[in-house]
């Protein structure tokens with residue numbers, strides 16, 4: 001995973017030892033760049049469903065012309081030429097110098113291009129499977145990340161000697177699983193996300209997930225492959241270890257190919273730490289695996305459930321919002337796997353604990369937003385996380401869906417509504433692109449730009465760059481909100497949420513100030529990915545657009561050496577599958 005490697009590559013982390021001599025280090029990330037004037041016209045390069053909101057953004061160059069209209073043509077060569085013109089209007093909000101055009105009324109299927117004067121955009125489809133057809137590519141990324149086996153055209157069999165314990169030196173067979181990103185390490189949290197993505201896809205769409213008809217077996221086989229590793233990472237006490245090959249001192253020393261011979265000097269290490277979030281994710285995942293295999297392989301289903309329950313019994317309820325959210329999801333999935341169990345009561349109890357961290361009144365001398373979560377400490381610091389930002393509301397909504405007749409359901413639903421209606425919707429409305437800022441802050445915690453909201457509350461679209469020694473792009477933040485909004489549109493019967501979900505996904509697929517698709521093999525203007533061992537992988541999604549100290553968007557569009565914006569990372573593919581399968585279900 002990116003951040004921990006960054007600690008070494010910069011030497012900024014307190015207490016980080018120097019890397020052993022000859023240890024592989026990551027290159028210093030080069031600076032990502034702010035947007036140039038081109039392309040002038042940006043929009044979803046995947047295209048649009050016939051019945052959904054469709055917008056195009058025209059980015060004004062300083063001193064350039066200000067067009068009043070745009071023209072859209074079917075460039076697919078229909079027998080009768082087809083075109084239409086629509087007005088462009090100044091977009092309100094935080095994105096300066098841009099116009100927005102709306103052509104939502106166009107439901108005619110076709111292959112289109114928009115022009116304004118001499119400018120043109122990437123061609124795009126309007127068709128019912130515009131998004132759906134990307135699913136097999138996003139799934140294939142996970143297959144390409146397999147470790148412990150040859151992946152044809154990617155790499156020969158690798159890491160058959162994983163690994164030895166850091167503390168005792170004992171060799172434990174933890175071969176298998178997936179590499180997690182643009183490198184070769186196997187963090188449990190990041191790679192278990194692959195499981196959540198695959199199983200959400202299987203749950204939402206079943207055999208229909210691939211229009212090519214490959215069937216649900218492909219997803220289950222991939223899940224079983226990854227899970228072999230996750231199960232091996234469970235210690236005798238029921239809890240699971242944090243990672244294999246993460247790096248001995250937060251460094252990159254394990255980030256290398258090996259000779260595949262156990263007991264030699266290049267063997268990699270198991271990190272025997274047992275963080276609370278990893279335990280909760282493991283439990284939730286095993287409960288989902290158990291449900292997915294209940295019919296096709298009851299024995300395997302039962303053994304995975306037993307592994308999850310053992311971990312549940314060996315661990316306690318965490319006290320921080322992020323970890324508590326995962327623990328709640330774990331209880332919900334255990335209940336779904338065993339409906340006759342006490343996990344319904346456990347889930348309800350956890351739901352109330354998580355609700356206690358929601359800020360439901362107006363704080364910090366402002367009346368603009370409420371309903372966001374606090375981080376879980378004594379002070380009311382707003383919860384902010386580049387990967388799991390939507391998780392508290394997702395867990396709360398899953399609880400309400402799983403226990404529909406529980407007396408507290410109206411309260412849980414109201415908590416989600418408050419988050420969406422009084423926080424997500426007003427904050428997203430501040431961007432012409434319709435995307436959620438990363439989070440709220442109290443004042444200016446670091447010496448860089450925090451956008452004033454009202455009172456003492458501020459916000460940023462992107463991670464602060466001076467708060468920690470690492471920062472990265474916001475792809476998972478946006479996609480996880482898409483997953484939340486898509487689920488809420490159905491559960492709370494509000495189509496507006498579905499529209500907003502698509503805005504978050506469209507940013508990933510090219511509707512951003514760089515006109516850059518963040519998925520390799522889809523759209524255009526992909527930057528060369530940071531993927532030092534496997535090279536470009538079809539369907540891989542990069543960390544994406546980050547911000548500089550001024551909260552101005554940055555993305556590396558050239559040489560592929562900036563992991564902060566350019567690195568593949570499994571959570572992005574996972575939330576993509578989660579959100580899109582929910583939108584398509």
Ligand SMILES: [Zn+2]
Nearest residue numbers: 147148158159
């Ligand atoms: Zn490997």
